[in-house]
Amino acid sequence: MDSDCDGRTGQSKFVLFHPTGFPNKSPLFQPPMVAAITISFRSLPSPYSVGIWEVSPVCSVGYRRSDHRARFPSPAMAESTKAKVEVFDSEEVLAESLAKYTANLSSNFIGERGAFTIVVSGGSLIKSLRKLTESPHVDSIHWSKWHVFWVDERVVPKDHDDSNYKLAYEGFLSKVPIPPGNVYSINDALSAEGAAHDYQTCLKNLVKSGVLNISETRFPKFDLMLLGMGPDGHVASLFPGHELMNEKEKWVTFIKDSPKPPPERITFTFPVINSSASIALVVAGAGKAHVVQAALGDTSQVSEKLPVQIVSPEGELTWFLDKGAASKL
Numbered sequence: 152m153d154s155d156c157d158g159r160t161g162q163s164k165f166v167l168f169h170p171t172g173f174p175n176k177s178p179l180f181q182p183p184m185v186a187a188i189t190i191s192f193r194s195l196p197s198p199y200s201v202g203i204w205e206v207s208p209v210c211s212v213g214y215r216r217s218d219h220r221a222r223f224p225s226p227a228m229a230e231s232t233k234a235k236v237e238v239f240d241s242e243e244v245l246a247e248s249l250a251k252y253t254a255n256l257s258s259n260f261i262g263e264r265g266a267f268t269i270v271v272s273g274g275s276l277i278k279s280l281r282k283l284t285e286s287p288h289v290d291s292i293h294w295s296k297w298h299v300f301w302v303d304e305r306v307v308p309k310d311h312d313d314s315n316y317k318l319a320y321e322g323f324l325s326k327v328p329i330p331p332g333n334v335y336s337i338n339d340a341l342s343a344e345g346a347a348h349d350y351q352t353c354l355k356n357l358v359k360s361g362v363l364n365i366s367e368t369r370f371p372k373f374d375l376m377l378l379g380m381g382p383d384g385h386v387a388s389l390f391p392g393h394e395l396m397n398e399k400e401k402w403v404t405f406i407k408d409s410p411k412p413p414p415e416r417i418t419f420t421f422p423v424i425n426s427s428a429s430i431a432l433v434v435a436g437a438g439k440a441h442v443v444q445a446a447l448g449d450t451s452q453v454s455e456k457l458p459v460q461i462v463s464p465e466g467e468l469t470w471f472l473d474k475g476a477a478s479k480l
């Protein structure tokens with residue numbers, strides 16, 4: 152039985168990244184021009200080659216490839232975090248790359264601290280994890296060291312079709328040998344408020360026992376968060392314009408009026424999301440291209456940010472996009 156948190160039991164076209172904290176007073180940083188940057192391109196010899204754009208804060212501006220249409224990341228983003236954007240020919244290739252990325256981080260963290268704390272979301276993300284359940288990853292990952300959490304969960308029984316746990320169990324967890332005691336699902340016998348409080352208590356206990364790291368700002372610091380994004384720009388159960396976007400103290404909170412059904416959910420807050428050592432934002436399909444464009448385009452004139460634009464981890468942020476999702480960049 153899994154652990155309840157109450158303790159009961161292709162061609163990639165480009166990558167942009169920009170360094171943490173462009174110094175605001177630097178002559179190199181002139182919003183809204185962002186910064187003078189140089190971009191280099193490298194491709195990797197592999198069945199599908201991955202082209203990578205690197206952006207670093209030096210004094211010339213230009214893209215070496217003339218055909219891409221990516222814009223600079225927004226100044227707001229540039230000030231706060233380091234982001235990489237990878238675009239793959241298909242969701243199939245994206246899933247392969249996501250599996251490699253996750254397996255590498257798993258190996259690094261387990262080597263460093265003997266455990267890997269990974270947070271998943273619900274929705275389409277789970278399908279994109281399927282390559283982890285296949286060779287070579289399924290045989291090489293130290294699954295016994297994994298600790299799995301949910302960035303959000305719907306307050307429904309675990310066997311309900313809306314349950315993010317059920318989705319993850321059927322699509323991923325049932326296919327890999329993670330010890331059930333390392334899978335931290337919510338207590339579905341509680342109310343939304345009770346379940347959020349219970350999950351937060353669970354996280355605090357795991358910080359005390361050393362399974363979970365803690366950030367300098369005293370929020371839990373997960374090794375990797377795998378986030379999906381809704382077509383409205385929501386991440387976790389943090390929806391555009393909702394007051395929960397502004398939560399600054401709690402680790403886990405609840406919502407009873409989610410605009411997307413079901414209405415009752417629990418969710419990690421932005422301080423927890425942004426304390427992560429690494430975040431992968433995984434978005435596939437042309438149906439989300441307009442939000443990807445809004446999120447990665449110039450937001451200097453935009454007064455209200457989308458939830459996805461607030462994702463800004465202490466560590467590294469990597470966008471995994473398929474061609475469809477990136478089609479408006």
Ligand SMILES: O=C1O[C@H](COP(=O)(O)O)[C@@H](O)[C@H](O)[C@H]1O
Nearest residue numbers: 272273274275276379380381387
């Ligand atoms: O309701 C939710 O939606 C988001 C996005 O889902 P997607 O199917 O559009 O990828 C998901 O990340 C979140 O975990 C889930 O509860």
